[in-house]
Amino acid sequence: MAFVVGGLYAAAIYMMLRRSIVKLVIGLVLLSNAANLLIFTAAGLTRGAPPLINVGDVLPPGISADPLAQALILTAIVIGFGVLAFAVVLIHRAFEVVGADDMDKMKDTDT
């Protein structure tokens, strides 16, 4: 899993460094997925032990998977989805206004 996360980060940063704004957004997608997988991995993986509590008990029996990390990822996915939807609309609109899929043509506001 660690290698997958590392690969995703590398790919995301490579994509973000390209000039094309479409690739920039693809890079952002990969980056948010990399962060989600990182939380998933860092919180520790437990196989086949759902945190279910038997009727009448207070604690789940034995060692079980940590549900909080998954709740975090779920929240992060939802937020990431919303923000990326915005980003996609933004680049579409920027493409219409600027007329190019190229970061180098978008430096009017820099100097």
Add this chain to the structure above:
Amino acid sequence: MNVSVDVLVALPIVLPLLAGALSLVFWRSHALQRMLGVFGSLALLVVSVQLLFATWDHGHLVMEMGAWPAPFGIVLVSDMLAAIMVVLTGIIGLATAVYSLSGVSVRHERYGYYPLFHLLLAGVNGAFLTGDIFNLYVWFEVMLVASFALLILGGERAQMEGAIKYVTLNLLSSALFLSAIGLLYGLTGTLNMADIAVKLAEVEDTGLVTVIAMLFMVAFGIKAAAFPFFFWLPASYHTPKVAVSALFAGLLTKVGVYALFRVFTLIFSHDVGYTHEILLWIAMLTMLTGVLGAAAQFEFRRILSFHIVSQIGYMILGLALFTPLAIVGGVFYIMHHIIVKANLFLISGLTYQLKGSHELKQLGGLYRSHPMLGVFFMVPALSLAGLPPLSGFFAKFIIIRAGIEAEAWLAVAVALVVGLLTLYSMVKIWNEVFWKAQPEGVAHAQPASGPLIWMWLPIIGLALMTVMIGLYGQPIFEMAERSAEQLLDTSGYIEAVLGAGYVEALQESRR
């Protein structure tokens, strides 16, 4: 502590959300939305001032959401720093709402300016008040989504170009922040900031802790526009409507600074020699690059944008020196800066209405036609440069004094030079916009969408506030002092959130 006081902690978040929801309900009625904008932010200001007084009395106010006890549930915590920041949000919110009455056109209102405005305030307040690190991330995102939409309201070419940089850099910083949270959770198994602070002290692997600290520093550094991550700010802040610029300039970067203050006093104070040394360099370089960037600019709002960057450096310098007096200075600086900077942006907007341009070359003669505006420009401008007896002088004085006491000579020298260069920039604006003669018919006054009095009122109010902070600085200083005490002595925060005896019980169970 009774229940009604605790509810105060949640109100600064709930009120803007409510006002925003109502604005959405009355989508077609612009008059009602404007009323909601002004009265909603007025109510926010009233509540936040009450929160400040309550926090002053009680020290810390803690509200456990849904009555789930900390560290399991999400808590909202108000200490002095958070309460001060919320009050400032209220002030800027009210000023911008009044300004928007004539500064925002019907076309922008139709795209949902007011609902987004309230959502932004809710996000900012949430970030200030939360005591849970993941919740902080969520509020950051609430704030960001609202700011993205406000930034491109209108859809001009410059806005699109600025927005792409703004969105990319902020999403990058969010992803880093999220990664850091993931690692931190893996290390400590908790998300409550007080609980993290307790458990991190026992973690053996200090190398990994430092790595996480650096991730947080980069993530918040991008949000705060610190060197070397500042370049998105001057590329985007001058593109939207002036009311939006003022709101951003006053609040958004300061949320990043606040997060730095919170995280690097409460959680990562184990290796001060390493992390705060880096912060010190960041602070100095931020100050320098910001002010040098501003010196090269000839567009009103862009000069101001670069000055945001350089002023952020002073605040981080306060944190980096990490002595009680330096933290006081940092907090004082934040208070002074938010008011002054928002005011300068509002003035640039009024100038645009009167003369029809943001370019210094095309402006002129404003002192002849509107001498009072000149006076009200001089107050925040000289305050920004740090001339006595205005608020900026005391803010700079405290930080530089703390620097001398800490024997950080280089930082002191940089801070002084940057103060001079700031004065140079402000005098440049003064000469070009107010003093020199009006160039021949290049630009004309813009038709405002309402009476100009609504633009004057917030400018005058904020300028008076600047003078008041300068002349009656003692209560403000005491507030900053109290918040610095709370920031440096984290046991009060931890005890308020987790309850007395939690730390002992934890150590007992480890044995």
